[in-house]
Amino acid sequence: xxxxxxxxxxPPIRGRVQRDAALAPSTWFRVGGPAxxxxxxxxVDDLLLLLRDLPESVPLTIIGAAxxxxxxxxxxxxxxxxxxxxxxxxIAIDGDGxxxxxxxxxxxxxxxxxxxxxxxxxxxxxxxxxxxxxxAMNAGAYGAEVKDVLDWAExxxxxxxxxxxxxxxxxxxxxxxxxxxxxxxxARFHARPDDAGAIAARMAEIRTAREATQPVRARTGxxxxxNPPGAKAWALVDAAGCRGLMRGGAQVSEKHTNFLLNLxxxxxxxxxxxxxxxxxxxxxTSGVALEWEIxxxxxxxx
Numbered sequence: 653x654x655x656x657x658x659x660x661x662x663p664p665i666r667g668r669v670q671r672d673a674a675l676a677p678s679t680w681f682r683v684g685g686p687a688x689x690x691x692x693x694x695x696v697d698d699l700l701l702l703l704r705d706l707p708e709s710v711p712l713t714i715i716g717a718a719x720x721x722x723x724x725x726x727x728x729x730x731x732x733x734x735x736x737x738x739x740x741x742x743i744a745i746d747g748d749g750x751x752x753x754x755x756x757x758x759x760x761x762x763x764x765x766x767x768x769x770x771x772x773x774x775x776x777x778x779x780x781x782x783x784x785x786x787x788a789m790n791a792g793a794y795g796a797e798v799k800d801v802l803d804w805a806e807x808x809x810x811x812x813x814x815x816x817x818x819x820x821x822x823x824x825x826x827x828x829x830x831x832x833x834x835x836x837x838x839a840r841f842h843a844r845p846d847d848a849g850a851i852a853a854r855m856a857e858i859r860t861a862r863e864a865t866q867p868v869r870a871r872t873g874x875x876x877x878x879n880p881p882g883a884k885a886w887a888l889v890d891a892a893g894c895r896g897l898m899r900g901g902a903q904v905s906e907k908h909t910n911f912l913l914n915l916x917x918x919x920x921x922x923x924x925x926x927x928x929x930x931x932x933x934x935x936x937t938s939g940v941a942l943e944w945e946i947x948x949x950x951x952x953x954x
Contacts, residue, residue, distance in 0.1 A: 684723025695761030754784025
């Protein structure tokens with residue numbers, strides 16, 4: 653593990669600090685090893701203090717709702733930061749838009765917008781995860797992406813808190829450029845007035861479509877691979893004969909082939925290994941090298 657002696661020099665963190673903290677129970681896949689140190693900052697000031705004084709030699713990892721994440725079985729070295737609570741989960745209507753904390757769930761933000769008669773954020777109701785991660789990866793679904801609706805986001809950095817306009821993130825497909833060791837803490841999204849009932853109906857359509865086509869009640873991690881230009885990842889996986897493919901306790905979903913499942917006894921190695929086998933089969937059959945959309949972090953177990 654990394655040398656953590658530098659932590660002894662930090663000012664007291666008001667939030668919760670745990671050593672060798674289990675991460676698997678809080679991830680959608682329910683797999684993975686512990687965090688060497690898990691820090692839950694009390695508020696933005698607490699987070700800024702941590703970022704300012706954490707030695708650069710200490711690895712830093714940020715996790716949100718852990719819906720699009722594989723934590724490897726050997727755990728995560730250094731400091732893992734997880735934002736939560738009222739300090740990071742607030743949601744408020746702001747004129748023709750909505751301001752949400754990084755820990756606010758995407759679907760809940762969509763519901764608040766709908767209740768306020770604000771349209772354009774319905775797509776968030778179909779994205780598992782929280783706002784911080786949505787901004788950091790330019791999350792998207794149902795024909796829209798974060799870059800289409802973001803006005804600005806506040807990012808905590810070792811040098812302080814900065815407010816970045818949407819253009820400064822240099823958004824690309826499932827990508828955003830953040831400052832080094834930057835952590836999204838709050839964001840504003842623009843919307844447009846509309847009838848609350850019409851907005852709710854569109855959200856209901858998204859929810860129905862998602863439940864009909866995706867394994868939403870399984871231990872899964874959202875879309876596994878990015879869609880290649882001009883193609884759909886699920887179709888390439890299906891054409892490669894991977895529907896229902898298994899490795900250990902992991903399986904390619906038979907309902908939607910761009911989802912991997914933990915059937916109950918999978919390890920992170922099972923899930924990641926299955927994903928790599930799918931990539932190899934797709935490459936062999938179509939010549940397309942699928943890119944992971946799910947983020948994989950941590951150490952492989954010995």
